[in-house]
Amino acid sequence: MKPAFLSLNETTYQQHRTWMQHALDLAQKAAEMGEVPVGAIVVDKQGNCLATAFNGKEMGYNPTAHAEMIAIAQAAKIRQDWRLSDCTLYVTLEPCPMCAGAIIQARLGLLVYGANDPKTGAIRTVLNLPDSPASNHRLGVLGGILETPCRQQLQDWFNRQRESK
Numbered sequence: 001m002k003p004a005f006l007s008l009n010e011t012t013y014q015q016h017r018t019w020m021q022h023a024l025d026l027a028q029k030a031a032e033m034g035e036v037p038v039g040a041i042v043v044d045k046q047g048n049c050l051a052t053a054f055n056g057k058e059m060g061y062n063p064t065a066h067a068e069m070i071a072i073a074q075a076a077k078i079r080q081d082w083r084l085s086d087c088t089l090y091v092t093l094e095p096c097p098m099c100a101g102a103i104i105q106a107r108l109g110l111l112v113y114g115a116n117d118p119k120t121g122a123i124r125t126v127l128n129l130p131d132s133p134a135s136n137h138r139l140g141v142l143g144g145i146l147e148t149p150c151r152q153q154l155q156d157w158f159n160r161q162r163e164s165k
Helices: 010-032 067-079 097-105 147-163
Strands: 039-043 049-054 088-093 110-115 140-143
Touching (some): 010 039, 010 110, 010 147, 039 067, 049 067, 067 088, 067 097, 088 147, 110 147
Parallel strands (some): 110 140
């Protein structure tokens, strides 16, 4: 089967941009609640939104409440199946090692992310967990969709946090 990320035509690219814009909107909600602005969405192969989430570590006092983890758990519960192989995860920031592991375990078909994470990115930037020998799943990856607004949103939020201290 041909991975979805290899057939990126204009229509597919615009669909990815639309979903990433929704993820950016979710990230803005996180920022307004004092969370690091990261948003995530799980979409099935028919283009239906299964789950949406944003970071919730501060609100829930939960170190695992990353947007990706919440969205994956919601989608699996809705599907009544932990295998999400026909789904795409959209997230505004490259996933960390914990989230990359969850993405691999969920057998997601495609990961689309916005900005690289030069500190903890575990998809391509710092580590490459999907392509490592530790991965039992071949994950399609498309990075850089709406990269500039995703990165800018995070930079602006962190700058405001520094200024307020």
